[in-house]
Amino acid sequence: MSSLRSIKGKIRSVQKTHQVTKAMEAVSGVKMRKSQIAALMARPYSFAAFRILSRITRSVDIAHHPLVLVRPVNRVLLVVVTSDKGLAGGLNSGATKCALATLADRMVSRENTGVLAIGRKGEEFFSRRGYLLEKHIQTMKDESAISDFNGVVSLITDLFTNGKYDECVLVYTNFRSTFEQEPVSRILLPFSVEGLSTMIKGIVPERGAFAEANANIENDARGADYLFEPSPEVVFETLLPRLMSIQLHHAFLEAKASEHSARMVAMRNASDKASEVTFSLTREYNKARQSAITREMSEIIGGIEAMK
The missing domain is CATH 3.40.1380.10 (ATP synthase, F1 complex, gamma subunit)
Structure with a gap:
């Protein structure tokens, strides 16, 4: 869960940077x-x-x-x-x-x-x-x-x-x-x-x-x-x-x-790079979130099987 929070924080930070570079x-x-x-x-x-x-x-x-x-x-x-x-x-x-x-x-x-x-x-x-x-x-x-x-x-x-x-x-x-x-x-x-x-x-x-x-x-x-x-x-x-x-x-x-x-031009390149980083971090976040959900489901199913 701490890893998910960390990735989410990075996404917010990059999105704020993207807003600044677009304005500049x-x-x-x-x-x-x-x-x-x-x-x-x-x-x-x-x-x-x-x-x-x-x-x-x-x-x-x-x-x-x-x-x-x-x-x-x-x-x-x-x-x-x-x-x-x-x-x-x-x-x-x-x-x-x-x-x-x-x-x-x-x-x-x-x-x-x-x-x-x-x-x-x-x-x-x-x-x-x-x-x-x-x-x-x-x-x-x-x-x-x-x-x-x-x-x-x-x-x-x-x-x-x-x-x-x-x-x-x-x-x-x-x-x-x-x-x-x-x-x-x-x-x-x-x-x-x-x-x-x-x-x-x-x-x-x-x-x-x-x-x-x-x-x-x-x-x-x-x-x-x-x-x-x-x-x-x-x-x-x-x-x-x-x-x-x-x-x-x-x-x-x-x-x-x-x-x-x-x-x-430099700010345009920075904005494009921020969009790429945001996309990459979002995909990483989704993978980590899916992995956590899969792990929790496996633990629940394993516990149910052990109770039978």
Whole structure:
């Protein structure tokens, strides 16, 4: 009888876990769609800024600008975007592995690497391994504005222009579809038009409900020459920090959509596994119960036969 109670308790426990995972799956699905819509809603602004930058580069020689100048890479600043919470499968481990692979490709040692961690998981990973943390930013809120990243942009540009780092690399998880998230690395500084173009293209997923929203950036980037006031140089100086904020903002939104998508899939797998465990425990319970009934009946029949 104690075995039956134990199995029954396990069944109740697994059923409660199943209810929790189903609820988390539903919540993550809604949050994933909201994050994806937020990224798409901000895309026209990014696209317009990109067109302005493309026209400025035809009027101004930006090659010698401090934020565009390419230097030999000896020290690297990693801007790693991860989540604050777990239960998202291999999402965060994929981002951290991508960051380590980026350093390995550049043959940069741990002593010559700085980390700006956006998200608690990335901060914990790199701090445990002895990397220099320039700053840690928690990402508990799902909603964010481009202006929220102005402070981060100021810190990054100061570190780069002061010569402390020769390159700044942004590492985050790109949302490709509900079941596919890809960790990617983008060169944030020195700034390049090609890097911004690649990121804007990646805002629209390859598959899904929003796949048709993609546009041909190359064709729209070409256009007539414009007159800039007060000068193209001043417009470029004003536009560049905004473009970096756009890149960070979209990386954050992509990482959030990937986080909720990975968590939704993980919770769906957990729910399916809970259903399998419940079925297995129920069958085990029925077998034990039938065995107990059979044993009791045998004892009753044996007692009756002994009384004859």
